[in-house]
Amino acid sequence: MSSPRTGSPRTGSPRRHQLLRRHQLLRLLRLRSAAAAGLAAAAVLLTSACSGTANKPSDGATAYRLTDRTPAPAGAVDSFTWSVFAEPTSIDYAYSFDYPPNQILANVCESLLRWDPDLTTSPNLAASYTNPTPTTWVYQIRPGVRFHDGTELTADDVVASLRRNLDPQTASVWAYPFRNVTSVDRTGAMEVTVTLAKPDSTFNKYLAASPGTIESAATLAKAGKNYGNPQTGVNCTGPFSFASWTSGQSLTLKRFDDYWNPELKAKSGEVKFVFLADPTTRVNAFQSGEVDGGWMVPPNAYAGLRASQAGTLYFGRNTSVADEVVGNLKGPLGDPRVRRALLMAIDRKGIVKAGAGGVGEVADSLTTDNLWGDAPAEIRDGLRKDLPAYPYDPAKAKALAAEAGVSGQKIVIATSPLDSQTTIITQAVAQAATAIGLKPQIDSVSAEKYSTLFTDPAAREGIDLFLTFWYTSITDPLDMYGSLQTGAFSNYGNWSEPQFDAAVDRAIAAYDPAEHAKANAEAQAVAMRDLPWLPLYTQPVSVFLGKRITGAQPSIAYLYYPWAAEIGAKG
Helix, strand or coil: CCCCCCECCCCCCCECCCCCCECCHHHHHHHHHHHHHCHHHHCCCCCCCCEEEEECCCCCCCCEEEEEECCCCCECECCEEEEECCCCCCCCHHHCCCHHHHHHHCCCCEECEEECCCCCEEECCEEEEEEEECCEEEEEECCCCECCCCCECCHHHHHHHHHHHHCCCCCCCCCHHHCCEEEEEEEECCEEEEEECCCCCCHHHHCCCHHHEECCHHHHHHHHHHCCCCCCCCCCCCCEEEEEEECCCEEEEEECCCCCCHHHCCCECEEEEEECCCHHHHHHHHHHCCCCEEECCCHHHHHHHHCCCCEEEEEEECCCEEEEEECCCCCHHHCHHHHHHHHHHCCHHHHHHHHCCCCCEECCCCCCHHHHCCCCHHHHHHHCCCCCCCCCCHHHHHHHHHHHCCCCCEEEEEECCCCHHHHHHHHHHHHHHHHCCCEEEEEECCHHHHHHCCCCHHHHCCCCEEEEEECCCCCCCHHHHHHHCCCCCCCCCCCCCHHHHHHHHHHHHCCCHHHHHHHHHHHHHHHHHHCCEEEEEECCEEEEEECCEECCCCEHHHHCCCHHHHCEECC
């Protein structure tokens, strides 16, 4: 789900969001000038890479290269340290729906299927699977796999792990992918069958992400509510095992020598994740060598890190779109003309330059192009042509808002001072609101309170707009659009459009790629017409690797793929 994306599931679980960060409107204007002045120099700052695709700059944005795979390691490394911008509250897979817990858990626990860095899906703990009827999935469990405590993986472990997402007592954030599941049963010595109430084209795809995580049934029963906490940790089958967790400081994994997959056997003996909330502290730690790397590099540090001798900055595949969520449709933003006007008044190119370090592109929908890989060419070709466009045009936007009669009305924009990117975006949106005659009020709250906007309707009372960086957990636009169906957990503004709901239902039921893509495209067109969320821009995944290490594959799949296992010593 991109769904659960803010990491959360909809009808039942929270999705992910994740603020990226930055600073003030006035500063935005200054940074925009600075960015423009630096374009000529930036154009030559192509990130070095082993393999990848160069992105040519447009409208003054900075050139960058998408890297598929960083240089192969020359050998093993005893250990490396990795920065994480926040400490997880748990590494229980049922509650892991955000960047910090998922990037750790991806190396410890495995799913039935695997979401690979190229965004394809492959067998994992399920050696094979079939779909004998539209409502039946049968998984053959891989033999010879051991948990970190030495016990062997069985079909009973798979049943217990998957059923947990169905249990209301668990309240899994991944309940949404299981909404059509009626039963999970062992149907053979190493076979598990999942039965659905109706065809669901996304269910099997979600088993390559956290919803498909497999844990020892005995461990789940023994740990109970303590499962996944700092004292108990987890006991899974991944290339690293849980070693220790010092609250407020770090979490350490150690290599699992009995790991079953030789292709992903860990090259490092240990990985230490250190919790560094302050972006400047993280960047300084990169520069000094205090930590060896980290995902989600602060964009305002791109230039400095590209020039640094301390390591290399890479960019990779992403499925994230920065969006302003319209959380209140009872106020002036309830009129779709006002939402369209606001989007046209936002200087999104300016945000990319000033807020995203010039690395990104203005978004023309709520999903990224790489989610449409299974769509037939004729449908992909028509996607953009059929979408309404919202070019930057403050004058036209102001006229449209005036037509809606909302001049002088107040809107509240929630934000949190996480970093300069967040602040720049918020200030730019406020500036756009002012330009169309609204009276914006910025409500800055703590990071903890901001997170509750995605989980607690009461926290959204009085909030008209808030920012999210919404990523999908499967390679399917439906992960995003399913989140906006009527009644969906992540439909934060309670937007409802029967044509959209019907299109999403058809997409969910359609296994045929053409039918699936056609229904998805219709849902996307309706969403972009009504704009329940305002798409701002897309940007690649960023990762910094210090001069001691190499081997990672830059991709949003790092949230579910054992990326740390591929990191070894740089030659």
